Amino acid sequence: MKSKTQVRTAECSCGQVKLICNGEPERTAICHCFECQKRTGSVFGVQARFNKEQVSYSGEMNEYTRISDTGNQVTYYFCPRCSTTMLLSLSAAPNIVVVPVGIFNHQDLPTPSFSVYELRMHSWVKFDCQVERHF
Secondary structure, three states, X not given: OOOOOOEEEEEOOOOOOEEEEXXXXXXXXXXXXXXHHHHHOOOOEEEEEEEHHHEEEEOOOEEXXXXXXXXXXXXXXXXXXXXXXXXXXXXXXXXXXXXXXXXXXXXXXXXXXXXXXXXXXXXXOOOOOOOEEOO
């Protein structure tokens, strides 16, 4: 018997943009970089990486591209009405779509297994899960 593929939905604050993610993410990760702190308005970002073909969306999105610390492009796709970041794409990983975990309608994504930019992590942030740590 074939197992049923997990389908997760996500949407922006105003509901204008909707995502459908089929299957499990490649990984979920915590990022402490200054850009994720600015993007979220919090002290870190948490996102799920999916293969591009796993993600579909409806609604209009605007985009903003910046250059990362390593010189690669990072493009943010966000709702033009409410400004919720819906997707990120990375020039260094063109077949990957990064989805912020906070926009999902259910809290059933795998626990993050990866943590990056820990040198920029606020000193009071602590996690009780086991993550692969990158400074």
